[in-house]
Amino acid sequence: MTITITPAANERMRHFLANTPDANGVRFGVKRTGCSGFAYVVDLADEIGADDQQVEIDGVRLIVDRKSLPLVEGTVIDFQRQGLNASFVFHNPNATGECGCGESFTVG
Structure with missing residues (x-):
């Protein structure tokens, strides 16, 4: 999994994680919606599923579900x-x- 988090995004994610110590990390993915097809989802992860991919990026655990991974x-x-x-x-x-x-957004 190759996803990059800029220093500004990392700081913001760490802030959310510090205020929610029970979170397992930050969930990043997509959902079907909007006028173009997909919308991004960024939220604190309560659980980690068997199909989730995880990567630690500069101290932030990023969790992406298997269906979203090819799109992100x-x-x-x-x-x-x-x-x-x-x-x-x-x-x-x-x-x-x-x-x-x-x-x-849409994908080709």
Whole structure:
């Protein structure tokens, strides 16, 4: 699994994990939704399933389910602040298009 977490995203994930010590790590994946087909999911992982892949990146355990892995392989996860807004930003080499609002993506 080749996923990169920028220092800003790593800091944000560590903050969430420090406030939830029972979490097993950060779950990263996709779900079907939006006008383009898939949306990213980033959440704290309560459980680790048998089909989940795990990787430790700079002290953050990232957990990706088997179905999401081909769609997020090679993604760079960043965290950006713009004015009052703050969010994770994804640079996914597998995405062939995004919706206008940037909430969902398609793959070829």
